[in-house]
Amino acid sequence: MNAFMVSARHEMLNARRTRTANLLLVVFIGMVIASSVIGWVTNQTVTSVYQKVVADGLSSAPNPFSGVSPLYYSRNAVIYVLLIGSLMAIVLGVQATLRDRKAATADLVLSRPVGSVARLLGQLAGLGVVLAVVIGVSMSISWVIISIINGAPLGWGDTGRLVAFSALSWILLATFALLGMLTGLRSRQETTALLVPFVIWSVVAFVLPQIGTAARPVSLLNPVPAVNPTGGYFDLVSALTGPLSVTEQFKRASGIILQDSTVTGDATPSVLILLSFLVVMSIVVVSTPRARMRSGLDG
Amino acid sequence: MTTSAITTDQLTKSYGPKLALDALTLDVPVGEVFGLLGHNGAGKTTAVNVLTTLLEPTRGSAEVAGVSVTGDPRSVRRAIGYLPENVQFYDNLTVMENLRFFAQLSGLRRPDGRIRDVLRILDFEGHDRQRLGTFSKGMRQRVGIAQAILHSPSVLFLDEPTSGLDPEGVRTLRETIVRLNSEFGMTIFMNTHLRSEVTKTCTSIGILKAGRLVHHDTLERALSAFPGEDSLEAIYFQVESEPAS
Amino acid sequence: MGNPSTHAWVIARKELLDLRRDRLFAVLVAFLMIATLISVGVAAASFRTQIDAYNLYVQQLIAAGSTTKPAAPTFFPLQLLRGGVEYLEILGALFAIVLGYGTIAKEKYRGTLQLILSRPIGRFAMPLGKIGGLAIVWAAVVLLLTAATTIAIVAIGNAPLQPIDGARILIAAIVAWLYLVFWSALAIGTTALSPRLSTGLIVAIVIWLAFVLIIPQIGDTMDPDNQVPGGLFATLQIQKTDELKVLANFAGFDAIRNGLEISSITKHFERLTFAFLGIKDKYNQQTLDFVWTDLWGYAITLAVAAFASVAFAVGATTRRTLQRKIS
Numbered sequence: 001m002n003a004f005m006v007s008a009r010h011e012m013l014n015a016r017r018t019r020t021a022n023l024l025l026v027v028f029i030g031m032v033i034a035s036s037v038i039g040w041v042t043n044q045t046v047t048s049v050y051q052k053v054v055a056d057g058l059s060s061a062p063n064p065f066s067g068v069s070p071l072y073y074s075r076n077a078v079i080y081v082l083l084i085g086s087l088m089a090i091v092l093g094v095q096a097t098l099r100d101r102k103a104a105t106a107d108l109v110l111s112r113p114v115g116s117v118a119r120l121l122g123q124l125a126g127l128g129v130v131l132a133v134v135i136g137v138s139m140s141i142s143w144v145i146i147s148i149i150n151g152a153p154l155g156w157g158d159t160g161r162l163v164a165f166s167a168l169s170w171i172l173l174a175t176f177a178l179l180g181m182l183t184g185l186r187s188r189q190e191t192t193a194l195l196v197p198f199v200i201w202s203v204v205a206f207v208l209p210q211i212g213t214a215a216r217p218v219s220l221l222n223p224v225p226a227v228n229p230t231g232g233y234f235d236l237v238s239a240l241t242g243p244l245s246v247t248e249q250f251k252r253a254s255g256i257i258l259q260d261s262t263v264t265g266d267a268t269p270s271v272l273i274l275l276s277f278l279v280v281m282s283i284v285v286v287s288t289p290r291a292r293m294r295s296g297l298d299g
Numbered sequence: 300m301t302t303s304a305i306t307t308d309q310l311t312k313s314y315g316p317k318l319a320l321d322a323l324t325l326d327v328p329v330g331e332v333f334g335l336l337g338h339n340g341a342g343k344t345t346a347v348n349v350l351t352t353l354l355e356p357t358r359g360s361a362e363v364a365g366v367s368v369t370g371d372p373r374s375v376r377r378a379i380g381y382l383p384e385n386v387q388f389y390d391n392l393t394v395m396e397n398l399r400f401f402a403q404l405s406g407l408r409r410p411d412g413r414i415r416d417v418l419r420i421l422d423f424e425g426h427d428r429q430r431l432g433t434f435s436k437g438m439r440q441r442v443g444i445a446q447a448i449l450h451s452p453s454v455l456f457l458d459e460p461t462s463g464l465d466p467e468g469v470r471t472l473r474e475t476i477v478r479l480n481s482e483f484g485m486t487i488f489m490n491t492h493l494r495s496e497v498t499k500t501c502t503s504i505g506i507l508k509a510g511r512l513v514h515h516d517t518l519e520r521a522l523s524a525f526p527g528e529d530s531l532e533a534i535y536f537q538v539e540s541e542p543a544s
Numbered sequence: 545m546g547n548p549s550t551h552a553w554v555i556a557r558k559e560l561l562d563l564r565r566d567r568l569f570a571v572l573v574a575f576l577m578i579a580t581l582i583s584v585g586v587a588a589a590s591f592r593t594q595i596d597a598y599n600l601y602v603q604q605l606i607a608a609g610s611t612t613k614p615a616a617p618t619f620f621p622l623q624l625l626r627g628g629v630e631y632l633e634i635l636g637a638l639f640a641i642v643l644g645y646g647t648i649a650k651e652k653y654r655g656t657l658q659l660i661l662s663r664p665i666g667r668f669a670m671p672l673g674k675i676g677g678l679a680i681v682w683a684a685v686v687l688l689l690t691a692a693t694t695i696a697i698v699a700i701g702n703a704p705l706q707p708i709d710g711a712r713i714l715i716a717a718i719v720a721w722l723y724l725v726f727w728s729a730l731a732i733g734t735t736a737l738s739p740r741l742s743t744g745l746i747v748a749i750v751i752w753l754a755f756v757l758i759i760p761q762i763g764d765t766m767d768p769d770n771q772v773p774g775g776l777f778a779t780l781q782i783q784k785t786d787e788l789k790v791l792a793n794f795a796g797f798d799a800i801r802n803g804l805e806i807s808s809i810t811k812h813f814e815r816l817t818f819a820f821l822g823i824k825d826k827y828n829q830q831t832l833d834f835v836w837t838d839l840w841g842y843a844i845t846l847a848v849a850a851f852a853s854v855a856f857a858v859g860a861t862t863r864r865t866l867q868r869k870i871s
Contacts, residue, residue, distance in 0.1 A: 006403040017391040019743065027750055031758065035765075042766050045797045050780070052790055059780040076765055083757050091746060103387035108446060111351045111381040112404040113373045190742060191649060192568060195642055198749075199575060202635050207579055210586055210627065217583075217630040221761050294353060 003114040004122040011096055011126025018095060024088035025134050031080045032138035036145035039073030043149055069259040070150040071158055074142050074165075078254040079221060081135075081169045082205065082247050089131060089173040090197045093180020096123045097293070098193050101184075106294035116290045124178065124282065131173045139166045165257050171274050172250045176201065178281035185288050188298045208245040220248075249273045304329045304454050304486035305350060309359035312345050319345040321510035322359065327503070329453075332480050332487045334501035334518075336494065342510040343490040344384065347458050350488065351381045364453050377406065380447035380485075384459040386439060390432035394418075394442055397431060398449060405450035417445045421475060437468035444475060448485070455479065457489045461496055476500050506538050514538045551666060555673025556680065559647060563681055568646070572639045573685055576631065580689055583627025584696045591619060620828060621697050622709055622821045625716070628693055629817045632720050633810055637756050638749070640682070640724045644731030644857075645745045647674045652741060652866070661863055671736075671861035675729050675854055682724040690717045711832065716817045719843075722850040723813040727752070729853040733860035739868040755808045763805035766797075809849050812842045 015021050053059050097120075100106035109119065139162055147153045154162070179197045187193035206217045243249070253270035255263030305327040312320040320342045327333045337343045348354040350363055352372040361368045364378035388397045395414060402410030418424050423441050431439065440460065447455055457476070461469045477500055479485045491497060497504050497518070504521055506514040516524065563569045594617045602613060651657040660670065690713055698705060730751065735744030777787045791798065805811050815824075819835045822828035827835050836843075 003404055006400065010400045013392065013396060014389060023746065023750060027753070034762075038762060038765060045794060049790060049794060052793055053780055053782060056786075056790070058782055058786050058790070061780045076761075079761060080758075084753055087749065087753065095742075099389065103389070104383060104385075105387060105389065107351075107353055107381065107383045108386070108401055109404060110353060111376055111379065112401070113376040113406060114404050115373075190653075191642070191646055191745075194742070194745065195568065195572075198638065199572075202638070206631070206634065207582065211582060217627065217634055221757060221764075291354075 003118040004125065007114075007119050007122025008126035008129065011123045012129055014096070014099065015092060015127070015130045021088075021092055021095065024084070024091055028080065028084045028088050028134060029138045029141070031084055032074075032077045033141050033145065035076035035080060036073055036142045036149075039076065040145060040149045043073065069158070069261075070146050070154060071161055071258040072260065073146050073149055074162070075255075075258055075260055077138075077142060077165075078251055078258070081172065081254075082250060083221075085135075085169065085173050086176045086201055086205075086247075087198070088134075089127075089176040090180040090201065091194070092127055092130065093177035093182075094184040094193045094197065095180075096127060096177075097181045097184030098187075098190060098297075100293065101295060102190065102297055104294075104296065110290055110294055116288065116293060117286050119293070120181070120286050120288060124174075124181065124285070127177045127181075128170070128174055131177065132170055135166050135169050135173070139163075161257050161259065165254055168250065168253055168257065168271065168274065171271075171278050172246070175246070175274070175278045175281050178278070178285050181285050182281070182288075185285070185292055190297065204245060205247045208241045209248050211241050243273050246274060246277055302328055303362070303365075304331065305333075305361070305363050305488060307350075307359065307361040310346075310349060310356050310361050311358040312342075312349055312354060313357045318510050320349065320356075323507075323510075323512050325505060325512060325515060327486065327488060329486055330480070330484060331503050332476065332501045333489065334497035334504045335488070335490050335507055336492065336497060336504060337490075337507035338492060341507040343492075343507055344458055345510075346507065347381075347456050347488070347490055351379060351456050352376055377450075378453050380450070380452035380455045382440075382443045382447045382455075382457045382460055384462055384490075386443035386446075388431045388439065388442060391430060393428050393430050394423075394445075395427040397442065398427075398446055401446045402449045407450055410449065413449060414445070417449055420448075420478075421445055422471075436463050437465065437471070440464060440468065440472060441475075444472070448479060448483075451483070452485065454486045454488065457487065459490055459492070461491070461493065473500050508538070551669035552672040552676060555660075555669060556677035559674060559677025560680060562650070563643070563677075566646075569643065572642065573688070576636060576639060576685070577689060577692060579631045579635065580628035580693055581696050583631060584624045584693055585700055587624040587627055588700045591617070591624075620822060621705060622712060623823050623828075624697050624700075625693060625713075625821055626818070626823045628689070629716070629720075629814070629821070629823070632689075632723070633814055634756055636720070636724055637727045637752055637810070640678075640727035641731040641745070641748045641752055643678060643681070644728035645735045645748060647678060647728075648732055648735040648861070648866070649741045649744070657866055661867065667862070668858060670866070671732065671858040674732055674861070675725075675857055678728045678732075679721075679725050682721055682728065686717050686721045686724070689720075690714075708832070712820050712822070715820045715832075719813060719816045719820070719846065722846050723809070726809060726846075726850040726853045729850070729857040733853070733857040736857070736861040736865045756810045759804055759808040760811055760814075763801055763811075766801040766804070809846065812846045812849070815839065816842050816846065 047063075050063055100109060110116075143154060143159065143162055146158075176197070179200060180193075183193045183196045187196060206220055209220055210217065249270040252263060252265075253267040253274065256265065256267040256270075303326050305325065307323050307325045310320060310323040310325075311318065323346060335343050335346060345354065349356050350361060350368060352368050352375050355369065363375045366374045366378065368375050389400075392400075395411070398414045398417075399410055402414060407413060414427070415424070418427060421441050421444060423438075423445065426438070431442065434442070444460075447457075460472055460476070464472060473496070476487060476489070480487055489496070489501065501518055503517045504515070505512050514521070598614075598616055605612070605614075651660065694705070694710075694713060727748075731744070731748040734748045734751075735741065738744035738747065782790070816839055818824040819827040819839050820832070822830070827838070
């Protein structure tokens, strides 16, 4: 077995054994499931509200839910991928590369016939599989819950959309895992290794969209992407910050894929932006020199 | 066929203006147990790091198992085993899982049988399903030796192997080193700052001072070269007290 | 130097000195400062674009011969602070966790913990010194942020502030200080309890995720009116009075929703600051008495939560927990 495969399998084993990683995985899966359940409970209540309204003769309008895509119930999953998923991916990424530096096992690895590119790509592949499994499990359960709410199994079209959303989530999370790997390789302290990607994440998720669209931080926790610029200064700035606001691009593309009627347009540019970030980050991480991989940490 | 396991010629490693290793020229024949003595900071670990290809030399050349460390580092890595000082592992994995990982990285396809053999050689059977997190220093060191010899390397590098071990652990390790050399024919390159280690296990010695090799000989000749001295301890201090040339 | 409070003060002073030299701390405070100032700037720019749009609209009306003039958007300087408050709410809490974690983790990692614990210090010296040090640090940071944003409002927003505005800002600053101390103390407690250092940090961050980001967001999601794009009642063309009547039948559901929201300390911080700064319309330009009458309950809960968090940190930070196996 070559270094790539060995590293990938080793990474999966480590992720399975690390309690903190498991805690985050459980929180993530739990929240994605909860988002569907909350959608379901709220749906029941709203249906009762509607029936009450109709019974009281206050409205004769048709049930507003009849025109809503069943996938609407999983729109909160977009936010959970963004909030919990990204942080989980960062923690996994940091642990992957920092582990070998912290325990000096990097010397045991690198004194063997192992190329640094194969080693790092292998670790990334291992993390990629872990992320895919987590996303796969949570989306499968979402599928079941939405089907129950819907009263019938989701059709091929909607299932396809859920799969496409999963793939998009994977791209975003793999990018954040790479960010974690990078700071895990570059930082001189464990705290810095964890904190720097968190700060970068908060800049990407909150500061950049705010500069471009005047959206306030808390409003960015909504699954719907920030509204378009309000003219003047914002037209110019959002042209610069828009493509860098990876999380907003993710919300936009997800909204379109999940048929959220408040988001319109073509998802392709957003998907391409996300993909290009993934590729750039991969190249940056993989080109880490061997000496950096085995550098120790400061006290 | 080469008769030298390790040769170096003017091997130098500097960190900015600081010379960690200063023109080391050395020859360690196949089958030797070579002990490199020196104070803390004398450059012993740097020498091992360069020879194990973990660091690139600034100048000079070195061959390990007949292969250049700069020309073909990957082939060197195939031929060597390495035990760093204060070795650490993936604590949440078992002994078997740790060793399997390192064996596979060394190119072993189905390593489980070999891992069991090695654990038997090291008298460490029955621990393979335990996680490393609970192990004492001595137990970790044995797993450390295991990971270094899994792939039957021809040259084994040990960096301060007895550091932090209790007397019983030191004795066991010494016996293991002698066995690996005599039964399995491994050439062993060992760093230490303990003179007693060298007299009990090594066949030849070198003394490093401020990055320079100030003495290099077989143990027997080193001892006979200083007839008035009772022990290696005295030789060491005599060489150490001479100004570096 | 024999009494326990002196030992705690010695540890607190060391903490202050340590943080003053800490580059990471400087970066975090600078980041918080820049983000807050950006949010003031962006809010001011946003208001200016609104004014421009309004002026353009009025000109168009005049050109069209209309004599009616719509009301101009009103400018309330303190509302420019909303983004800054939200940054403290989300990122301030995160940074408070990181500092709380760091203050314990550094001692463990460097091995200086044994040097401290081998001295004849009392049971409470270590936790009280650490929390006291951080409380002083946060007071300084909050004061710095308050001063900087107040200057920014006057300079960027070009808005003269009244003395009462100063009182409002000061109350918001005290509330922010309590909120940040809450998170730092929580992280000190979780880090002291975790044998593995990074676990303490990650547990605190999971709590942060749950209480700062997720619970408030769930509360928002469960609002029946948010369930249909464009709003349920708007879609059904129902008047506000009828809406309230219908919703009265679903009081249980709404109680759960509100209960979820107020189970988060972040909501208490947000509601208090938004009310005192007049960011929430209901409290805008109202007297402090009026605001206090409505919100004293939140002030009590926030203070109790901060105290409870400090008590948790003190209880968790013992010789035994600190000296568990480090990895």
